[in-house]
Amino acid sequence: MKQSDLFRENAENCLQLAERAEGRPAFRRYRRMARAWTALANEQDWLDGEVSPLPARTREFG
Template identity: 70%
Template sequence: MKQSDIFRDNADNCLQLAERAEGQPTHKRYSRMAEAWMALANEQDWLDGEIPPVKVRVLQMQGA
């Protein structure tokens, strides 16, 4: 299992905890933790070379 998959599993666990949370502060805390785990997973994919470091936009000039 890839490291990024482990991070995504952690994010999923946090989302499940957020759904069961009793109270808004706890729900927000688990939601933020899930977002952080997803960010780590995406960064790990980048480090592993699975996604490009920068998305390149090609701008087309009008009338060209």
């Protein structure tokens, strides 16, 4: 499995935790963590030469 796929799995786990979070602060924290894992996955894809070095300015987890 690619490293970026593992990072995306971590992001998905964070989103699942956010759904079950008790309270808005915990929800927001897990969502930020999901965005961070996704950013790491995208960066790893770039490092692996799978995507262009130009930024793709998309928000996957609003």
